[in-house]
Amino acid sequence: xxxxxxxxxxxxxxxxxxxxxxxxxxxxxxxxxxxxxxxxxxxxxxxxxxxxxxxxxxxxxxxxxxxxxxxxxxxxxxxxxxxxxxxxxxxxxxxxxxxxx
Numbered sequence: 413x414x415x416x417x418x419x420x421x422x423x424x425x426x427x428x429x430x431x432x433x434x435x436x437x438x439x440x441x442x443x444x445x446x447x448x449x450x451x452x453x454x455x456x457x458x459x460x461x462x463x464x465x466x467x468x469x470x471x472x473x474x475x476x477x478x479x480x481x482x483x484x485x486x487x488x489x490x491x492x493x494x495x496x497x498x499x500x501x502x503x504x505x506x507x508x509x510x511x512x513x
Contacts, residue, residue: 415457415464415488417495422451430456430466433480440478444468447475457492459483465492473505 420426427445434441447454447468452475457465465488467477474496479489497503 415459415491415495417492417499418456418458419499420454420456422448422454424448426454430463433463433466434478436481437478440476443476455492455496457488457495459488464488467492467496469496469504472500472502474507474510476507 424445426448427441430444431441434444444454444466453469455467455469456463457479463480464483465477465479468475474493477489477492479492493504
């Protein structure tokens with residue numbers, strides 16, 4: 413599933429733009445609104461012009477990432493993270509809960 417990555421400046425209307433991606437995880441909808449209010453870096457993955465994943469970065473650290481329910485299990489999350497790192501030109505630190513031991 414070929415995706416593209418887009419960095420978005422914080423704007424309140426983005427909460428609605430990514431509502432479908434976050435529909436099964438309302439706690440992240442709240443987190444998105446907080447991130448938008450704090451001017452955090454917001455990144456989205458798009459497939460055929462539609463958002464399929466959204467992530468919030470705190471500097472070089474991934475705060476969280478959510479993949480649309482319909483596209484889970486297709487490698488979107490892995491590709492999304494790889495494309496974020498490619499666009500930034502360096503790796504992204506994962507949250508502790510995502511690191512394998």
